[in-house]
Amino acid sequence: MVTHHHGHHHEDMLSVEDARDHILNQIGVLDAQNFPITDALGLVIADQIRSGINIPPLDNSAMDGYAVRSADVSTATYQHPVMLEILETIPAGSLPRKILRPGTASRIMTGAPIPEHCDAVIPFEDTTEKEFSKSGELAEIGIRIPAFPGTNVRSKGKDIMKGDSVLLGGHIITAATVGVLASMGMSHVRAIRKPVVSILSTGNELLTPGEKPAEGKIFDSNSSSIIASVSQLGAIPKYIGIARDEMESVRDKLSEAMESDLVISSAGVSKGDYDMVKDVMSEHGDLQFWSVRMRPAKPLAFGTLNKDSKTSVPLIGLPGNPVSSLVAFEQFCRPAILKMMGKTNMHRPTIQAVLKDSIVNYDSRRVYARVIVKQTEDGYTAITTGHQDSNILTSMVHANGLAICPEEEESKEPGDIVTVIMLND
Ligand code: AMP
Ligand code: MG
Numbered sequence: 186m187v188t189h190h191h192g193h194h195h196e197d198m199l200s201v202e203d204a205r206d207h208i209l210n211q212i213g214v215l216d217a218q219n220f221p222i223t224d225a226l227g228l229v230i231a232d233q234i235r236s237g238i239n240i241p242p243l244d245n246s247a248m249d250g251y252a253v254r255s256a257d258v259s260t261a262t263y264q265h266p267v268m269l270e271i272l273e274t275i276p277a278g279s280l281p282r283k284i285l286r287p288g289t290a291s292r293i294m295t296g297a298p299i300p301e302h303c304d305a306v307i308p309f310e311d312t313t314e315k316e317f318s319k320s321g322e323l324a325e326i327g328i329r330i331p332a333f334p335g336t337n338v339r340s341k342g343k344d345i346m347k348g349d350s351v352l353l354g355g356h357i358i359t360a361a362t363v364g365v366l367a368s369m370g371m372s373h374v375r376a377i378r379k380p381v382v383s384i385l386s387t388g389n390e391l392l393t394p395g396e397k398p399a400e401g402k403i404f405d406s407n408s409s410s411i412i413a414s415v416s417q418l419g420a421i422p423k424y425i426g427i428a429r430d431e432m433e434s435v436r437d438k439l440s441e442a443m444e445s446d447l448v449i450s451s452a453g454v455s456k457g458d459y460d461m462v463k464d465v466m467s468e469h470g471d472l473q474f475w476s477v478r479m480r481p482a483k484p485l486a487f488g489t490l491n492k493d494s495k496t497s498v499p500l501i502g503l504p505g506n507p508v509s510s511l512v513a514f515e516q517f518c519r520p521a522i523l524k525m526m527g528k529t530n531m532h533r534p535t536i537q538a539v540l541k542d543s544i545v546n547y548d549s550r551r552v553y554a555r556v557i558v559k560q561t562e563d564g565y566t567a568i569t570t571g572h573q574d575s576n577i578l579t580s581m582v583h584a585n586g587l588a589i590c591p592e593e594e595e596s597k598e599p600g601d602i603v604t605v606i607m608l609n610d
Contacts, residue, residue: 198478200592201516201551208487208517212499214527215446218378222366225358227419228376229527234352236369239342243298247337251290251312251326252281252303255336258328266313266327275300290326305332345369357528377527382415383442384408385425387435387453387462388505393427406578407451407503407510414514415449418522430459439469442500443492446525449518452505455484462502466490470497478592480550481506481575482513506575512553512587515608533606536586538565544573544590544597551592555584558605567605585609 199207217231246252253269261267269290272283281300283291290307291300299306309315313327345351351365358376366374391405392398405427415422423445428438430453442448453462454474463486466472472488486502501518503510520531536558544554556567567588570580586605590597597603 198476198483198550201477201479204475204477204485204487205517205520208499208501208521209524209531211489212447212521212524215378215380215525217375219373220376222363222372222374225374225376226360226363228358228379230352230354230356230358230362231375231377231527232354233350234366234369234371234374236345236347236349236351238345238369239347240345240368241339241341241343244341245296245298245339246275246293246306247295247339248306248308249294250292250306250308250337251314251328252285252293252299252306253290253328253332254285254287254302255305255332255334257287257290258305258307259331261328261331263329266329268325268327271323271326272300290328292326299338304334304338306337307332308337355527355529377525380420380446380522380525381423381444382420382522383423383425383445383448384411384415385428385438385442385448385450387428387430387438387450389430389459391427406507407505410507410511410578411449411451411503411514411518414511414518415522418519419526420522428453428462430461432461432465435462435465436468439465439490443469443490443498445498447518447521448490448498448500449503449514450486450500451503451510454486454502454504462486466500466502470500472500472502474502477513478550479512479516480546480548480552482509482516482553483550485513485517487517504575507578508555508581509575511578511581515587515606516553533608535604535606536565537602538567538586538588538605539563540588540597540599540601540603541566541568542599544569544588544603546590546592546595549592552590553587553606554590555580556586556588556603556605557583558586558607565605567603 258267272289272291274292275281275297277294277296285300285302307328311330386405386408392402394404412422425442428435453460470490474486476483477485482504484504489497491497503513523531546552555570558567570583586607588603588605
């Protein structure tokens with residue numbers, strides 16, 4: 186580790202944490218809506234859910250076999266089965282019609298409610314049933330093993346008791362949650378709604394993918410990568426399009442973008458001649474422009490756009506370079522969107538890895554290097570994806586992590602331990 190001795194002036198730069206806190210402090214959790222349970226995966230449950238029913242609803246059999254009174258079969262052995270009179274067959278979905286008297290048994294299928302006075306079920310394989318071909322027509326059955334009260338009986342309410350608090354507000358709905366909701370008979374669930382996120386790009390140089398390449402122009406990749414990133418979080422992207430570097434064009438697109446919960450723009454926020462997005466945005470609300478002490482993605486805009494006299498929409502203005510916009514999305518948009526969705530853990534998992542090559546820090550910013558993390562016998566290793574300039578978008582494609590070189594270190598060298606933010610979820 187080498188520490189900078191020469192003076193750098195970073196007073197005008199915000200740390201990543203300060204910038205993120207500033208943004209999150211001005212983002213609220215959205216309201217709740219009713220969702221069909223199968224559309225609610227990944228959403229956050231709005232309020233406590235109590236069960237209106239017992240699950241299972243009745244004591245029932247855990248096996249295909251014979252419902253018995255355990256006291257009747259206490260002496261049963263393989264050689265000397267206890268013989269019981271067969272009363273009926275109880276399929277799943279039907280109710281028993283006969284009460285078990287001493288010396289009787291009923292054939293029963295898995296999930297079928299057990300008859301009155303039954304306290305155990307003997308699986309077919311521990312009876313004499315398989316020795317007879319037409320088992321359904323037997324009058325008697327031999328039981329070859331003893332049973333305790335409760336053997337192979339699933340008791341009513343064992344999973345969920347009627348009135349139980351099953352899920353609390355704040356729970357993130359998983360596939361299993363959807364199953365539990367369904368098991369309680371619920372078709373819908375109240376959950377924090379998905380934010381609608383407007384996405385717009387700015388720049389005269391931008392073409393829409395699908396258009397004919399033209400000299401001096403580049404394809405707008407930010408809109409697409411941000412749309413995909415928003416979708417990945419479970420939010421709803423709303424593509425606004427490309428604003429030209431003209432006041433009118435930016436105004437138009439912004440007014441369309443305001444009909445959403447969050448606006449994410451890219452480019453036009455640095456110090457170039459045509460970076461007028463800043464000016465137009467400021468007209469429409471309370472916009473602040475920062476330099477964040479990170480590489481890539483130094484320029485960042487944040488603020489609120491006034492929709493009308495009462496409502497405003499937060500806006501995050503990402504830098505234009507494709508890698509910068511994605512890295513800044515990670516650091517600022519992702520946590521903002523997750524907070525809107527009611528999630529409280531906004532951080533990606535990090536790991537410690539042995540660096541295989543070098544990460545250079547030119548100017549005392551926090552470097553987020555795109556790396557490939559591998560799990561080896563000796564722990565994790567990380568190797569950069571090569572050229573790390575902020576316009577090299579392919580450096581991001583192959584990466585599964587962002588390795589950090591802290592502000593105060595001039596480099597990380599081969600063999601150094603680095604903290605890596607894991608990007609794959
Ligand atoms: P700017 O902040 O407008 O100066 O943009 C910085 C760099 O990012 C320039 O090289 C732009 O051409 C590039 N850029 C801006 N917007 C996009 C975009 N939507 N897709 C790809 N590159 C972009
Ligand atoms: Mg531009």
